Amino acid sequence: MKKKLIICLAIPIFCLAALTASKAYKEMAGKKFTLDIVGFDPRDLLSGHYLIYRVNYLKDGKRVCSYSDSGKKKYYCFDNMRSAEKSNYLSNCNYKVEGTCERGRFKVGIERFYIPEEYSVELDKVVRDQRGSIIISVNTKGDAQVSNLLINNMDWKDYLKSIPKK
Amino acid sequence: MKNLDKKLKEWSSRDLLTENQVSSIKEYEDSVPKKNLLINTFIAIASTVIGIGIISMVAANWISFPNWAKLILNFVLLGSCAFGIYRSYLSKKNLAFEGLMVLYVLLCLASIGVISQVYHTGGKLEHAIYFWCLMTLPVISLSKRFYLPLLWTCALIWPLILSVNMVFFSSYKNNFAMIASTTPLICGLIASLLDLTKINEQFLKSFRLLAFTLGLGAVFWADFFGYFWSTNINLQTLIPAAVLAIITILVFTMRSDVAIKRKLVFSLMLIFYLLIFGFQGVGSRQEHWGAFIDIPLLFLASIYFLSIDYKKVFSFLSALIGIRFLIVYFQAFGGLASTGIGLIVSGVLILVFLKLWMKFNPKFEKWTNELMETK
Numbered sequence: 001m002k003k004k005l006i007i008c009l010a011i012p013i014f015c016l017a018a019l020t021a022s023k024a025y026k027e028m029a030g031k032k033f034t035l036d037i038v039g040f041d042p043r044d045l046l047s048g049h050y051l052i053y054r055v056n057y058l059k060d061g062k063r064v065c066s067y068s069d070s071g072k073k074k075y076y077c078f079d080n081m082r083s084a085e086k087s088n089y090l091s092n093c094n095y096k097v098e099g100t101c102e103r104g105r106f107k108v109g110i111e112r113f114y115i116p117e118e119y120s121v122e123l124d125k126v127v128r129d130q131r132g133s134i135i136i137s138v139n140t141k142g143d144a145q146v147s148n149l150l151i152n153n154m155d156w157k158d159y160l161k162s163i164p165k166k
Numbered sequence: 167m168k169n170l171d172k173k174l175k176e177w178s179s180r181d182l183l184t185e186n187q188v189s190s191i192k193e194y195e196d197s198v199p200k201k202n203l204l205i206n207t208f209i210a211i212a213s214t215v216i217g218i219g220i221i222s223m224v225a226a227n228w229i230s231f232p233n234w235a236k237l238i239l240n241f242v243l244l245g246s247c248a249f250g251i252y253r254s255y256l257s258k259k260n261l262a263f264e265g266l267m268v269l270y271v272l273l274c275l276a277s278i279g280v281i282s283q284v285y286h287t288g289g290k291l292e293h294a295i296y297f298w299c300l301m302t303l304p305v306i307s308l309s310k311r312f313y314l315p316l317l318w319t320c321a322l323i324w325p326l327i328l329s330v331n332m333v334f335f336s337s338y339k340n341n342f343a344m345i346a347s348t349t350p351l352i353c354g355l356i357a358s359l360l361d362l363t364k365i366n367e368q369f370l371k372s373f374r375l376l377a378f379t380l381g382l383g384a385v386f387w388a389d390f391f392g393y394f395w396s397t398n399i400n401l402q403t404l405i406p407a408a409v410l411a412i413i414t415i416l417v418f419t420m421r422s423d424v425a426i427k428r429k430l431v432f433s434l435m436l437i438f439y440l441l442i443f444g445f446q447g448v449g450s451r452q453e454h455w456g457a458f459i460d461i462p463l464l465f466l467a468s469i470y471f472l473s474i475d476y477k478k479v480f481s482f483l484s485a486l487i488g489i490r491f492l493i494v495y496f497q498a499f500g501g502l503a504s505t506g507i508g509l510i511v512s513g514v515l516i517l518v519f520l521k522l523w524m525k526f527n528p529k530f531e532k533w534t535n536e537l538m539e540t541k
Binding site for chain 1: 237241244245248251252255256270271274277278281282283284285286287288289297300301302304305307308
C-alpha cells in the first residue's frame with residue numbers, strides 16, 4: 001500500500017510538471033512574433049482576470065475570417081502574414097498555425113492574456129485605444145503560445161509602473 | 167458511545183449479554199475508527215475552504231511574484247501536501263489523511279489554474295477539468311470516504327454535459343431532452359460496471375447517487391414536460407438513451423450474484439424510464455397521463471433500492487408515489503381543488519394517503535424483501 005500511495009500521489013505532480021515543462025519549452029524554443037491587438041466587443045473585452053482581444057493578423061485591418069466563415073478552419077502564415085483555407089496553400093511557410101473562424105474571429109488559442117483585476121480598467125482602455133500588441137512564440141509544428149503583452153511597445157508591467165498612480 | 171454504554175448496561179441487566187460479551191463489544195468499539203459525520207463534514211468543509219483560500223491568494227497576489235517563483239511555490243505546496251498525506255497514512259491518522267487528500271486534489275486544480283495563468287493558455291474550462299479528473303483518479307480511489315469520489319464524479323459528468331450540448335440538435339428542447347435522458351444512464355452504466363467488477367465501493371456509491379438524483383430529476387422533467395414546451399420532442403433524441411439502457415441492462419444481467427427477479431425489476435425500471443421520455447415524443451396528450459408511466463417507474467425503483475438495502479431511498483420513493491397520486495388528483499380535478507370544498511377534500515385526501523402509507527409501507531417493505539430474496 002505504501003508504494004501504491006506514493007505512486008498515486010506522484011502522478012498529479014508528474015503530470016503538472018510535464019505540463020509546465022512542455023509550456024516552458026514551447027515558449028522558449030519557438031520563434032517570437034509581435035502582433036497588434038484590438039478589442040473586439042465593447043462589452044466583453046475583460047472577463048474577470050483575463051483580457052480577451054482580437055489579433056490583427058493581416059495588414060491594413062483586413063480580417064482572416066468573415067462572419068460567413070463561422071466554423072471553418074483556416075491557416076495563417078507568420079512568415080509572410082498571409083492566410084489560406086488549406087494548409088498546402090502555405091507549403092513554403094515555416095511558421096504557420098491552424099485556427100477556427102468564430103463570429104468573424106480567427107481563433108488559435110492565443111486570444112487571452114491573464115492580468116490582475118486591479119489593473120483591468122487601465123489595460124482595457126489602452127487596448128481599446130489600439131496601443132496593445134502581443135508577443136507570441138510559434139514553433140514549426142504549428143503550436144502558438146502567448147509570451148507577453150506590450151503596451152506602447154513596452155512590457156505591460158513596465159507600462160503600469162510608468163503611469164502616475166491615481 | 168454514551169448510547170452504546172447505556173444499551174450495553176440495559177442488555178446486560180436483562181441477561182441478554184454476559185459481562186465478557188459486554189467487555190468484548192466495548193473493546194471492539196474502541197478499536198474501530200469512528201465515523202463521525204459531523205467531524206467528517208467539518209473536515210471536508212475546512213479543507214475545501216483552505217483550498218479555495220489558497221486558490222484565491224494565488225489569484226489575487228500573482229503579479230507580486232515572478233513566474234518562476236509562482237511555479238516553485240505551487241510545486242512546493244503540492245509536494246508538502248503529498249508528504250503530509252503520506253505521513254498521516256504512516257501514523258494512521260485517518261481524519262488528517264482524508265482532509266489532506268481533499269486539500270491535495272483541490273491544489274491540483276489550482277495548479278492547472280496557475281500554469282494556465284503563467285503561460286496564458288487558451289484552453290477551455292472543461293479540458294482543464296478532464297485533465298484534473300484523469301490525474302487525480304488514482305489518488306482519489308484511495309480515499310475511504312464518500313466526499314472525494316462524489317466530487318470527482320460530479321466534475322467528470324458536468325463538462326461531459328457541456329460538451330454534448332448543442333452538438334447533435336439545433337433546438338434547445340431536443341438537446342436538453344437528450345442530455346436529460348442520457349446523463350443518468352451514463353452514471354447508471356458506470357455504476358453497473360463498478361458493481362460487476364467490485365473495483366471501488368466509494369465510486370460505485372457516487373455514480374449510483376448521481377444516477378438516482380439526475381434520473382429522478384429527469385423523470386419529473388419529462389413527466390411535466392407539457393408545462394415547459396407545447397410541442398413534442400424529436401424521438402431521435404432518445405436513441406442514445408435507448409442504446410445506453412440496453413447496454414446497462416446487459417451489464418446488470420451478467421451478474422451471477424443477483425436474483426433473476428431483481429434483474430427483471432431493474433430491466434423494467436429502465437424500460438419505463440425510456441417510456442416516460444418516449445411519451446413526450448408522440449401525439450397530443452393530457453398532462454396527468456404521464457402518471458401511468460411515472461408511478462409504475464417509481465414503484466419499480468423503490469423495489470430495486472430496497473433490494474440493495476437502501477431503505478431510506480425506498481421510503482423516499484414510496485412517499486413520492488403518494489405525492490404523485492395527489493398531483494394526478496390536482497391535475498384531473500384542478501377546478502374542484504380551487505374551491506373551498508375541493509381544498510377540504512384535498513386536505514382529507516392527503517391525510518388518507520398518509521395513513522395508508524403508514525399502514526401499508528412496512529407490509530410493502532416486507533413483501534418486497536421476500537420477493538427479492540427468492541431466486
